[in-house]
Amino acid sequence: MLDNHDTEYKIPESFLFAPFSTKRKTFKKLDMVDIDDILSKELFYFDMLHLVSNQLSKDPPWENSEITVKAVIQQWKMLEPDLQISYAKRKPNLEVESVSIQSISLFLLALFWANNTPIKSLNVKEMMVSELKLKPVNCEERLLFILNKPTGYHSFIQLQQLFAELEKNYYKTLAIQGLKQKKEITAYE
Template identity: 35%
Template sequence: MPKYVIPEKMALKPFFTEGEMIEISIPETFHEAMTSGYFILDLLAEKTPYYPWIEQQKLLPDIFAIWKSEKESLRDMIAKRQKRLAELPMRQQLANLLNVLFWLNGEQITSLQDWKQRVAMFDLQPVNAHERLIFIMERPVHHHAFIQLEQLYVELEKLMQKQFAIYNKQN
């Protein structure tokens, strides 16, 4: 599997540190891209056949399906205080949520360094998304972080469905 050095612009705790080396391969399926690492489609944008910031209606619902299939297991790990087991899936789901937030607004994640400023400019975002995301990033394996993540998924899915309905009505 090829190694990829994380550039400064993509370094953000709790996902990556600058200069970190990760093993990454071109995903065969969208599901694989969304479950095998953080921001893979953004890091390898020119090398994959998936462009969810453009093909929103086709691809974004799959991310919510992934969340729904994994959230009870994650809830159980958090409830049992299995922090080590919960850490990676929690980060993956947080990364996926950030992806949805950007992609729903038609933007690829080209940098995580300026995510706060970019999110502040989005038309489509849950209430207080910025503050809630910071809270989750600072303590990803705490019960309240899970609750916030779960609520952000619910709110973002409603925004997505509303946006798709508006788009489909106009076209």
């Protein structure tokens, strides 16, 4: 029998969509606790694990979005300048493609986790983005545009705008929730 950290799971069919799909068909169980470490190893780790295993993590990232969404947005902010420089030099290459797909993946994580739900599919038409409460305007159409040409300059601009809108709406929602909680506490006193 394999050690717990050697456990391999089959990548769900719903996660095998271009441009995200890879030649890999499995992913390993990770024994890490730091969200940044996990995201650097396997971006959709928690979402895939949720679909394939009865071993749901104790603290799924979509239920602790105040910490995890901030971490995802921070990772995007570290990737964004490199992409911007690559596009300014007009030198798209394999690295730009890889970073672009990673950035799109980060947006999807931020979008779903901000809505306290896991990603169930990487096929935009099966994501049910329209049912999410917290999302940028015309999010589904803009995602389809980006995924049609993930390394295009205009796709990068759209992705920047989607992240900016999501981040603004997310922090606004958190602030409103904080005010409501404060009012409820004050009302009980």
